[in-house]
Amino acid sequence: MSSRTMCITQEGPANALALNKDYSQVVIAGRNVFKVFSIEEDEFVENCNLRVGKNLNLNFSCNDVAWNTIEDHILATAATNGAVVLWNLNRLSRSKQEHVFMDHKRTVNKVSFHTSEPTWLISGSQDGTMKCFDLRTREATRTFYSNTESVRDVQFSPHLHHTFAAVSENGNVQLWDLRRPDRCYQQFTAHSGPIFACDWHPEVTWLATASRDKTIKVWDLAGKPSLEYTIHTIASVGHIKWRPQRKYHIASCALVVDCSINVWDVRRPYIPFAAFNEHKDVATGVAWRGDPHVFLSTSRDCTLYQHVFQDATRPASKANPQAISLNSKGDVAYACQVNMNPVRGSAKLSGILRKAPPHSEQFCQVNSVMHRFLSKNPREMRCFHECARRYILTGRPLSDICDHNAAVAKDLNRQHVSLVWSVVKTLYSSKVGDFGQQTPSGNVSREETGLGVPQTTLGTSTGAEPISTGVGGDGDQHSLLGGGGGETPGGAMSAGEDETETDETPEQHFNGRIGLGNLSIPQGDFFFGDGEMDPLSVDFDRMNNGMMGMSLSNGLLGGSHILLDAQVQQDWTLPSEAFPLRHEIQDRSPPPEQFPNHGSPDLNDHDSQAVTVEDQPSSLLNVTTVPQIGLWDPSHIMVEMLKHHASLGDVQTSASVLLALGDQRRSLTTLDEATQEQWLLGYLDTLTRYRLWDVGTQVIQLAWIPSVMQLNQQSTTVHTSCGHCSKLLQRTGWLCDRCHSSECAMCSVCHQVVRGLYAWCQGCSHGGHLAHLQEWWQVNKQCPTGCGHICEYS
Numbered sequence: 001m002s003s004r005t006m007c008i009t010q011e012g013p014a015n016a017l018a019l020n021k022d023y024s025q026v027v028i029a030g031r032n033v034f035k036v037f038s039i040e041e042d043e044f045v046e047n048c049n050l051r052v053g054k055n056l057n058l059n060f061s062c063n064d065v066a067w068n069t070i071e072d073h074i075l076a077t078a079a080t081n082g083a084v085v086l087w088n089l090n091r092l093s094r095s096k097q098e099h100v101f102m103d104h105k106r107t108v109n110k111v112s113f114h115t116s117e118p119t120w121l122i123s124g125s126q127d128g129t130m131k132c133f134d135l136r137t138r139e140a141t142r143t144f145y146s147n148t149e150s151v152r153d154v155q156f157s158p159h160l161h162h163t164f165a166a167v168s169e170n171g172n173v174q175l176w177d178l179r180r181p182d183r184c185y186q187q188f189t190a191h192s193g194p195i196f197a198c199d200w201h202p203e204v205t206w207l208a209t210a211s212r213d214k215t216i217k218v219w220d221l222a223g224k225p226s227l228e229y230t231i232h233t234i235a236s237v238g239h240i241k242w243r244p245q246r247k248y249h250i251a252s253c254a255l256v257v258d259c260s261i262n263v264w265d266v267r268r269p270y271i272p273f274a275a276f277n278e279h280k281d282v283a284t285g286v287a288w289r290g291d292p293h294v295f296l297s298t299s300r301d302c303t304l305y306q307h308v309f310q311d312a313t314r315p316a317s318k319a320n321p322q323a324i325s326l327n328s329k330g331d332v333a334y335a336c337q338v339n340m341n342p343v344r345g346s347a348k349l350s351g352i353l354r355k356a357p358p359h360s361e362q363f364c365q366v367n368s369v370m371h372r373f374l375s376k377n378p379r380e381m382r383c384f385h386e387c388a389r390r391y392i393l394t395g396r397p398l399s400d401i402c403d404h405n406a407a408v409a410k411d412l413n414r415q416h417v418s419l420v421w422s423v424v425k426t427l428y429s430s431k432v433g434d435f436g437q438q439t440p441s442g443n444v445s446r447e448e449t450g451l452g453v454p455q456t457t458l459g460t461s462t463g464a465e466p467i468s469t470g471v472g473g474d475g476d477q478h479s480l481l482g483g484g485g486g487e488t489p490g491g492a493m494s495a496g497e498d499e500t501e502t503d504e505t506p507e508q509h510f511n512g513r514i515g516l517g518n519l520s521i522p523q524g525d526f527f528f529g530d531g532e533m534d535p536l537s538v539d540f541d542r543m544n545n546g547m548m549g550m551s552l553s554n555g556l557l558g559g560s561h562i563l564l565d566a567q568v569q570q571d572w573t574l575p576s577e578a579f580p581l582r583h584e585i586q587d588r589s590p591p592p593e594q595f596p597n598h599g600s601p602d603l604n605d606h607d608s609q610a611v612t613v614e615d616q617p618s619s620l621l622n623v624t625t626v627p628q629i630g631l632w633d634p635s636h637i638m639v640e641m642l643k644h645h646a647s648l649g650d651v652q653t654s655a656s657v658l659l660a661l662g663d664q665r666r667s668l669t670t671l672d673e674a675t676q677e678q679w680l681l682g683y684l685d686t687l688t689r690y691r692l693w694d695v696g697t698q699v700i701q702l703a704w705i706p707s708v709m710q711l712n713q714q715s716t717t718v719h720t721s722c723g724h725c726s727k728l729l730q731r732t733g734w735l736c737d738r739c740h741s742s743e744c745a746m747c748s749v750c751h752q753v754v755r756g757l758y759a760w761c762q763g764c765s766h767g768g769h770l771a772h773l774q775e776w777w778q779v780n781k782q783c784p785t786g787c788g789h790i791c792e793y794s
Helices: 345-351 380-391 396-410 417-429 541-549 635-647 651-667 673-689 693-703 704-713 770-781
Strands: 006-009 017-018 024-031 032-040 044-049 063-065 074-079 082-089 097-101 108-113 120-125 129-133 141-143 150-156 164-170 172-178 186-189 194-198 206-211 215-220 226-233 237-242 250-254 261-265 274-275 283-290 294-299 303-308 323-326 332-337 368-373 444-448 454-456 466-469 511-514 519-522 759-760 766-771
Touching: 017 082, 017 283, 017 294, 024 063, 044 172, 044 274, 074 108, 074 237, 074 332, 082 120, 164 194, 164 396, 172 194, 215 237, 215 250, 226 261, 226 303, 250 283, 274 380, 303 345, 380 651, 396 417, 396 651, 417 651, 511 635, 635 651, 673 693, 673 704, 693 704, 759 770, 766 770
Parallel strands: 017 063, 108 150, 150 194, 194 237
Antiparallel strands: 006 303, 017 024, 024 032, 032 044, 063 074, 074 082, 082 097, 108 120, 120 129, 129 141, 150 164, 164 172, 172 186, 194 206, 206 215, 215 226, 237 250, 250 261, 261 274, 283 294, 294 303, 323 332, 332 368, 444 454, 454 466, 511 519, 759 766
């Protein structure tokens, strides 16, 4: 027997191939090719071209071909026009066509000879029937009805003389007895999609099936059908064939995508035992030459190949030996690479004690070992589940969210997580102070600077410059003045008003705190009464060194100073005033006409009394050295905290804090989007393991990363089926396209077709209009159809 890889190219693709009983010849058949080749040592030699004659009709267009296992000169083909054609290679004429069976109404998909009865031929057709032909009488002796749309493959059993298996497009496997054509004696659903091929194991009562659902399944049919092995592939499987003399090996080829022919060991179903990559298009047939090391194949690339196992690639040798997996209980499975080289001293001993495995037991040597680590602490599982259920991520102020989530974590004895939420509240939800929450009427003008610090201007009457606190200004000596009471600008008292020292002044003053970022500096309270106002002096050097311990510039106001030029320019006095007069303020601030109350009584009006100003030092506050307060940004602390918890495996806390922060997460500039996406997807994956679908949906809705937001934008459709013919109702939910019946959508109360929202009882499957059922169950408990079921609406 030839033992080298070789091929031959044809004028058209072949759909199938078959070998004669001594494996010396091969026949290939397709729509435009039908030839017999002798298999020589180094090449294929064409023996006969069966596609000859004057009338080349559809009988020559073949879907499948079979070679008689006893009579070496008899062939059978399945034609696309519904014909089953017999061919006799011993005919002396040029045309080898022996007989045509026209019993099927649609395309024939498969033909198969009995393994021990040379006159028995069975076929499976697109019309859903199977027919058994007797080659002696030249007629179909039995017809088997599968009650399916199409029969894709039929195979006689090598173990039971009168049994054959048939697979259909509805995913069912049927076992028939030739002596009982009225019904199959066993039927079961093997796949979720159409089954394209099946093959009996030559040694044991196993039946392998191949389907569009990308799996190959091995069923033990010795008793009740039981699934023994499942092989997962990357594409729909079109053809399969057991490897001779190897109990656990099976060859397969795909319908689409994959051009390789893979030989699988069913005990390791996720990676092929061997792969043959010679074809440039998908393979259409596989046939073993009776030798486990040699097989033939055809393909859509118009080639016929002979493959030798020594030329195969071994995907298992290139597989990654390391892997890890976790389950929802916290268990870890870990596979790692190990050294499989035996010790020299023990090699001879192991060879004596261990029996050499037979050829059928040989397996690719494993160079990895798997370890399993079981979690013995169910508390973490419960804490994760409870936190996911009870956490609040949106809908409330951030301070309330942090308080609630901290309480949840503390209740579950997760003190460190509770502390995290408390820190988030302190850093991101504290009130920012102002220079005054209640301002005197008309005399305070505030503008928000770019750094979020109020800019306040205190105005006075004409003739006096306003007090301005803001960015800019020069001078060696600066004064900070507190605001006084009164309705006039800046607390100045007009000489023309009939006010006495006993009049009550409105309580319109500052709230006593100057807001600097997240800090609040006491400002002091000013009291005005019958006596003189006590001077207020503050030692800023002491505050800078001991009490405050921070700098006032180079941070909050960008390195600028708050300047109040308060040098005394002239002396002035006010009669009938009971407290020391203030000095006049002169600086480069805008004139008082720009302020709303510029119409207040003017101190320098010609009708007012004369004012004499004398030089005197500032009686309120002298500043010789301006302290500096730096701006503290907590974002880097927050990022480090979130990364710390993620590194501990607590991705729930990291993701939940990000979701609760909302738009404030934009300040975390050092946290890249890829890390945030990793945390969110990890949290969603863990929620899925715990089946917390509602919490996962909320996380997706609150997500700000496009790849996460799009996870729930893919709709899921679940079709209902017709109650009569079981066909999926894909076009409409109330009318079957096959039997044109709408009885499955009838309302049990009004007996009309429900064309909108349909509700039904999961106990008895009866239903109808939602409104009608609500009215019915308000006064009744049993089903309106009279089936006797106690229905309940919730």
